[in-house]
Amino acid sequence: MILVTFESRFAIVAFHLSFNCNTVKCPPRVCKTQEEPEVAGVSPMVSLRIPEDHLLEIDQRVGFDGMRNRSDVIRNAVRRYLALPLPSMGERVEVDLGPDLTVRMRDFCKLRGESVAAVLRQAAREHIAKGTLESATVDQVLSMRMDELRARFDDDSNAL
Structure with missing residues (x-):
């Protein structure tokens, strides 16, 4: 389907390819007259x-630890991230330990x-x-x- 609209002096041509899926989104400037159906509630899906x-x-991680596809890997990563405690006012520092210290x-x-x-x-x-105590x-x-x-010496001494 080809949709042509004219706004002021410019023609906007949009090509709409149809796929077999349940979600169709149109750019708002092209599809001003076409209304998207109202969805009950908020969709739990997120695009990244x-x-x-x-x-x-x-x-590379697909197939390990029971993860069958990319979605499983991403869900697992999000689950582990959310399980971490919220960082307080500290900042994150990355340290390269080197191969020997890493092992x-x-x-x-x-x-x-x-x-x-x-x-x-x-x-x-x-x-x-330790550094504070030493100093x-x-x-x-x-x-x-x-x-x-x-x-040992009185105030008139040169020792001080």
């Missing part, structure tokens, strides 16, 4: 624009039953605490040494 490289990765991390997490994210968060907390300890040692020098 997925880059081709992501589609290739999705296709060690995977094995460690399997043995302990912890997620990689939990292990890395704990490691970051401990590293920050606090250095400051304390310096101030104690200065107090000792002040106590």
Whole structure:
């Protein structure tokens, strides 16, 4: 079917190809007079624009873990994403662990039953605490040494 409409000085030509499906959508400027049937309720379907490289990765996962098609892979990914706790005010950081540390991390997490994210968060907390304690300890040692020098020498001394 070819539909031709004239708006101001321009002719809009739209080619409408019919397929055997239940949903037909027309661009609003071309099909102003054609009304779409009212749908009871909101449709649970969503359309997505997925880059081709992501589609290739999705296709690679078809057939694993009982996923029969792309839709199963996408539904599984959405289900896992929604199962994650909402991020608080923190930001997301990606870290390349390298091949050796990746293997060690995977094995460690399997043995302990912890997620990689939990292990890395704990490691970051401990590293920050250690660095903070070390710097606090250095400051304390310096101030104690200065107090000792002040106590040992009087104020007229050149030691301070």
